[in-house]
Amino acid sequence: MKTIILFYSRSRKTALVSKTLAEEINADLVEIVDLTERKGPLNYLKASVDAFRENKTIIKPETVDLSNYDLVYLGSPTWASKPAPAMITLIDQCDFKGKDVILFATMGSSGGQKVIDRMKEKIEPRGGRMIKSFQVKTGGKKIEELMHDAKKIIQEEDLHIYGI
Numbered sequence: 001m002k003t004i005i006l007f008y009s010r011s012r013k014t015a016l017v018s019k020t021l022a023e024e025i026n027a028d029l030v031e032i033v034d035l036t037e038r039k040g041p042l043n044y045l046k047a048s049v050d051a052f053r054e055n056k057t058i059i060k061p062e063t064v065d066l067s068n069y070d071l072v073y074l075g076s077p078t079w080a081s082k083p084a085p086a087m088i089t090l091i092d093q094c095d096f097k098g099k100d101v102i103l104f105a106t107m108g109s110s111g112g113q114k115v116i117d118r119m120k121e122k123i124e125p126r127g128g129r130m131i132k133s134f135q136v137k138t139g140g141k142k143i144e145e146l147m148h149d150a151k152k153i154i155q156e157e158d159l160h161i162y163g164i
């Protein structure tokens with residue numbers, strides 16, 4: 001089963017989880033870059049508003065051809081209990097017809113389930129079927145701890161069996 005992980009990450013936590021996952025389950029990995037400046041305290045507020053309102057942004061790559069993949073992971077940080085705008089934009093620009101999808105959200109402390117619910121709502125009309133989801137709490141965690149948590153989730157959720 002050919003697997004791809006698509007993720008957006010502002011402060012590299014979702015990136016670390018995604019990279020750990022890709023190595024463990026032998027999946028391709030594609031980072032979605034948001035061309036809107038998201039760094040700095042002022043942009044933090046704008047980022048929350050953009051996420052809350054589901055404002056679109058400009059992303060690179062604009063879309064990803066999923067035709068060669070059977071399974072697609074989508075990973076987003078939690079922003080104001082919503083997926084990051086880059087992920088919302090990506091979903092609307094991809095064709096998920098016939099694809100199994102595993103959704104995951106990283107979060108400081110809470111709101112990850114809402115992110116997953118919203119991503120699920122958005123992939124379904126585009127032909128995707130969520131087969132699993134998970135959340136990773138990142139608040140106050142060091143890199144090693146986060147990698148450990150990601151590996152634990154892979155075991156607990158039996159994610160290896162989907163990659164074969």
Ligand SMILES: Cc1cc2nc3c(=O)[nH]c(=O)nc-3n(C[C@H](O)[C@H](O)[C@H](O)COP(=O)(O)O)c2cc1C
Pocket residue numbers: 008009010011012013014015044045047048077078079080081082106107108109110111138139
């Ligand atoms: C604009 C913004 C809004 C956020 N909103 C939430 C939130 O509602 N709940 C939460 O638990 N964490 C929130 N966070 C924290 C991130 O979800 C968390 O740190 C995440 O793991 C960061 O992922 P990243 O490093 O891949 O960008 C927010 C972070 C940002 C930048």
